[in-house]
Amino acid sequence: GAGVSQSPRYKVAKRGQDVALRCDPISGHVSLFWYQQALGQGPEFLTYFQNEAQLDKSGLPSDRFFAERPEGSVSTLKIQRTQQEDSAVYLCASSLAGRTYEQYFGPGTRLTVT
Amino acid sequence: EDQVTQSPEALRLQEGESSSLNCSYTVSGLRGLFWYRQDPGKGPEFLFTLYSAGEEKEKERLKATLTKKESFLHITAPKPEDSATYLCALRKGSARQLTFGSGTQLTVLP
Numbered sequence A: 001g002a003g004v005s006q007s008p009r010y011k012v013a014k015r016g017q018d019v020a021l022r023c024d025p026i027s028g029h030v031s032l033f034w035y036q037q038a039l040g041q042g043p044e045f046l047t048y049f050q051n052e053a054q055l056d057k058s059g060l061p062s063d064r065f066f067a068e069r070p071e072g073s074v075s076t077l078k079i080q081r082t083q084q085e086d087s088a089v090y091l092c093a094s095s096l097a098g099r100t101y102e103q104y105f106g107p108g109t110r111l112t113v114t
Numbered sequence B: 001e002d003q004v005t006q007s008p009e010a011l012r013l014q015e016g017e018s019s020s021l022n023c024s025y026t027v028s029g030l031r032g033l034f035w036y037r038q039d040p041g042k043g044p045e046f047l048f049t050l051y052s053a054g055e056e057k058e059k060e061r062l063k064a065t066l067t068k069k070e071s072f073l074h075i076t077a078p079k080p081e082d083s084a085t086y087l088c089a090l091r092k093g094s095a096r097q098l099t100f101g102s103g104t105q106l107t108v109l110p
Helices: none
Strands: A005-007 A010-013 A019-024 A031-037 A044-050 A053-056 A065-068 A075-079 A088-095 A109-113 B003-007 B010-014 B019-026 B030-038 B045-050 B056-059 B062-066 B070-075 B084-092 B104-109
Touching: A005 A088, A010 A019, A019 A088, A019 A109, A031 A075, A044 A065, A044 A075, A075 A088, B003 B084, B010 B019, B019 B030, B019 B084, B030 B062, B030 B070, B045 B056, B045 B062, B070 B084
Parallel strands: A010 A109, B010 B104
Antiparallel strands: A005 A019, A019 A075, A031 A044, A031 A088, A044 A053, A065 A075, A088 A109, B003 B019, B019 B070, B030 B045, B030 B084, B056 B062, B062 B070, B084 B104
């Protein structure tokens, strides 16, 4: 079946621009996670949704980062006024309810801020 | 502070040369330790979950083990297609998210 998909796969933004990154989770997966992965590092947690409810946003690095999942399926991560330090791969993962430990990751969006 | 440390950072093996990757951790309330494989340009792919010291899981040429302070990923007779970055992660307490180490980049030469 279809896995987690993310778009765009690559995004180049000029410093100060706003960007929106999209995640389509596996159908039926109620839990959705966003992670940020810097080059040569492991993913770092940003935020977590269960259905449309954002239950944890403790990993968002600043108030420039905002995530939503209004209908409990597709999610969007928005970064306002991008900075060079925002350059990273942004990964989305989904899991079944009650099995949040078994997360299925998408291919990521590579964001480069120039 | 919770920490997940992986070693070595990079490992080059000849095809058929068995070895082990290490993941050491300090965390209170461990709820699971996870191994993922990540290929270039792709997201991490789930391999194993371990919950308690002494537990072992196997999949093809890979075997994961867990003690109270560390986990090992043993690779037996590796093949070039095993080349990837292997990530260790843990889940603690009531948290849903995973805390990842920085990974071991494995290269298996033919």
